[in-house]
Amino acid sequence: MVDMKKLEEMERISQEAAPVALADLLDVKITGDTPAQRLESYLAQVANPYHFSVGEISVRLSFQSGASPLSEKLKSHFLSLKCGDFS
Numbered sequence: 137m138v139d140m141k142k143l144e145e146m147e148r149i150s151q152e153a154a155p156v157a158l159a160d161l162l163d164v165k166i167t168g169d170t171p172a173q174r175l176e177s178y179l180a181q182v183a184n185p186y187h188f189s190v191g192e193i194s195v196r197l198s199f200q201s202g203a204s205p206l207s208e209k210l211k212s213h214f215l216s217l218k219c220g221d222f223s
Contacts, residue, residue: 138175146184158189
């Protein structure tokens with residue numbers, strides 16, 4: 137089971153890890169029959185889902201508190217493209 141407190145702590149940690157110390161998503165092999173099992177598999181391999189690497193590129197994720205959900209942002213973006221608003 138995913139420990140939400142642990143995830144929140146990982147999000148807050150300001151890591152200065154060298155890319156070689158980070159989990160590489162290119163090496164991750166997700167297994168499991170259910171979404172929960174696949175999530176557990178991913179988290180076990182990545183260690184910190186907010187800071188990892190993809191090849192030689194270090195990736196650090198952060199999210200703005202109180203912001204609109206990603207689904208709403210994407211919907212708005214694609215509607216603007218459909219309407220010809222390229223700003």
